[in-house]
Amino acid sequence: xxxxxxxxxxxxxxxxxxxxxxxxxxxxxxxxxxxxxxxxxxxxxxxxxxxxxxxxxxxxxxxxxxxxxxxxxxxxxxxxxxxxxxxxxxxxxxxxxxxxxxxxxxxxxxxxx
Amino acid sequence: xxxxxxxxxxxxxxxxxxxxxxxxxxxxxxxxxxxxxxxxxxxxxxxxxxxxxxxxxxxxxxxxxxxxxxxxxxxxxxxxxxxxxxxxxxxxxxxxxxxxxxxxxxxxxxxxx
Numbered sequence: 001x002x003x004x005x006x007x008x009x010x011x012x013x014x015x016x017x018x019x020x021x022x023x024x025x026x027x028x029x030x031x032x033x034x035x036x037x038x039x040x041x042x043x044x045x046x047x048x049x050x051x052x053x054x055x056x057x058x059x060x061x062x063x064x065x066x067x068x069x070x071x072x073x074x075x076x077x078x079x080x081x082x083x084x085x086x087x088x089x090x091x092x093x094x095x096x097x098x099x100x101x102x103x104x105x106x107x108x109x110x111x112x113x
Numbered sequence: 114x115x116x117x118x119x120x121x122x123x124x125x126x127x128x129x130x131x132x133x134x135x136x137x138x139x140x141x142x143x144x145x146x147x148x149x150x151x152x153x154x155x156x157x158x159x160x161x162x163x164x165x166x167x168x169x170x171x172x173x174x175x176x177x178x179x180x181x182x183x184x185x186x187x188x189x190x191x192x193x194x195x196x197x198x199x200x201x202x203x204x205x206x207x208x209x210x211x212x213x214x215x216x217x218x219x220x221x222x223x224x225x226x
Contacts, residue, residue, distance in 0.1 A: 007152070007153035008153055031212070032212040034214050034215075036217075041219075041220075041222075042219050042220070043117075043119075043203055043205075043217035043218050043219045043220050044156075044203070044217045045217070046214045046216065049212075049214055051212060089155065091215075093212065100158065100161070100171075101215060102155075103148075103155035103156040104155050105153060105154055105155045106155070
């Protein structure tokens with residue numbers, strides 16, 4: 001299938017381990033953040049979001065942490081499975097830009113069985 | 114099922130030719146977006162529309178045109194003025210207002226013949 005991230009950072013983890021994917025965002029005025037998962041040849045799929053008035057949000061097997069002091073966002077995936085292999089990227093909503101999303105380039109997650 | 118449908122999945126363009134990419138959504142979303150994705154880069158916004166019969170240029174609008182005659186449809190035309198059209202094109206939609214995730218189609222890959 002097509003690759004959408006030929007030169008992206010890669011995180012390799014063993015099946016069953018926890019994964020942590022990091023994202024540095026650019027604008028201190030960003031008020032909303034989203035994590036997406038993109039499999040080869042497909043469109044991005046929404047995973048989880050968080051508003052700037054929170055520092056942690058949990059979903060099913062995923063947790064997003066927000067550190068506004070250092071403008072850092074992380075996605076934690078518990079008990080990583082082969083089906084989690086994909087490109088993951090974050091997006092920030094910058095209100096002063098008319099609520100447009102700005103996307104990071106992404107991180108490739110490879111899960112080894 | 115509600116979702117976003119992009120067609121065709123693969124498209125080839127000859128020199129000097131305009132091509133149109135289709136995007137249809139049945140999510141009843143007011144806002145629709147077109148992005149371009151190149152290897153190793155984040156999604157870049159081409160055009161967006163927050164309501165029928167209205168649209169705005171994004172960050173890389175040159176060589177592209179759009180229309181929004183119906184709520185459900187937001188076609189993108191890649192004109193001959195776009196000198197480097199080879200890319201993966203993604204359409205998204207969302208409810209209007211801030212703090213809302215965008216939902217994506219599965220993309221169209223455009224190549225030059």
